[in-house]
Amino acid sequence: MILFPDLPSNCLTMLTEVSKNMCFGGWQKVFSHESSELSCSMRFAVYLPPQSESGPRPALFYLSGLTCTEQNFITKAGAQQYAAKHGLIVVAPDTSPRGIGVPGEDDSYDLGTGAGFYVDATREPWAKNYRMHSYITKELMKLVQENFPVKPGAIGITGHSMGGHGALICALRNPGLYRSVSAFSPICNPSACPWGQKAFTAYFGESASADWEAHDATKLAAGYAGPELELLIDQGEADEFLEKGQLLPERLVNACSGNARLKTRLRMQKDYDHSYFFIASFIGDHIEHHAKALLA
Numbered sequence: 001m002i003l004f005p006d007l008p009s010n011c012l013t014m015l016t017e018v019s020k021n022m023c024f025g026g027w028q029k030v031f032s033h034e035s036s037e038l039s040c041s042m043r044f045a046v047y048l049p050p051q052s053e054s055g056p057r058p059a060l061f062y063l064s065g066l067t068c069t070e071q072n073f074i075t076k077a078g079a080q081q082y083a084a085k086h087g088l089i090v091v092a093p094d095t096s097p098r099g100i101g102v103p104g105e106d107d108s109y110d111l112g113t114g115a116g117f118y119v120d121a122t123r124e125p126w127a128k129n130y131r132m133h134s135y136i137t138k139e140l141m142k143l144v145q146e147n148f149p150v151k152p153g154a155i156g157i158t159g160h161s162m163g164g165h166g167a168l169i170c171a172l173r174n175p176g177l178y179r180s181v182s183a184f185s186p187i188c189n190p191s192a193c194p195w196g197q198k199a200f201t202a203y204f205g206e207s208a209s210a211d212w213e214a215h216d217a218t219k220l221a222a223g224y225a226g227p228e229l230e231l232l233i234d235q236g237e238a239d240e241f242l243e244k245g246q247l248l249p250e251r252l253v254n255a256c257s258g259n260a261r262l263k264t265r266l267r268m269q270k271d272y273d274h275s276y277f278f279i280a281s282f283i284g285d286h287i288e289h290h291a292k293a294l295l296a
């Protein structure tokens, strides 16, 4: 298990409860807090299953895609019934800092607000606030473990599209931090697709560089040397973004096939598109995949 050397042990964060709703016998809550990594106020959702009343439970992080807030997943995916069945805490953060005032942050749906890409930007004007990688893997991780009954070391990660890319790179860049990983229609090779190239150019600089490689699941898979992981990936065959070359799942599968520590289970799902109707159809399988690994 990884501890958090970069954060002082006395760094306690104040959480404000924004909403709470009973759901499948557990609580779907939303909190806000001041993020030190992102230098702004952030919201995240947490589902506390009924079993968490009587002791620590595994936690699954879900990272959303472009344009999303913490609301899309909790209102559209129908995950709570499966989290309640298996006793998993589910954490769903927002997708970027908000209201920072960076020039251009609201000009397009695929850069800036709602499009943090789960990286730590190194280029201005983004570098101060756009630090979603550290936010997810360090600050929010620590905050969740300090404030909710999370079973130590039993953390999984999943996500959709930009969030699928986020889940994959969080797991591959931080060996041992997450015991299980999966993704829905992830952006598998951002250095080679229009969404990724636009974001990486802004956040890391013009030409493909070490920063690009270090945040690209297909590149990271080849060199991964951590504990064995089984990557469950669902991909709709009728996904408009698959057709547009934004997702490139076959490249990730090829890269993993050369690494004995990574097993991929890519399931191509006939007639499914990129929407939350697709996610709602397979979220039960993903939660079961994580529960198996995290409750073992």
Ligand SMILES: N[C@@H](CCC(=O)N[C@@H](CSC=O)C(=O)NCC(=O)O)C(=O)O
Pocket: 064, 065, 066, 067, 068, 072, 076, 109, 160, 161, 162, 163, 274, 275, 276
């Ligand atoms: N508006 C854009 C596409 C926006 C979109 O489809 N966002 C997806 C994630 S795409 C990759 O990260 C999403 O999850 N939307 C939220 C929802 O509730 O469906 C366009 O029109 O191209």
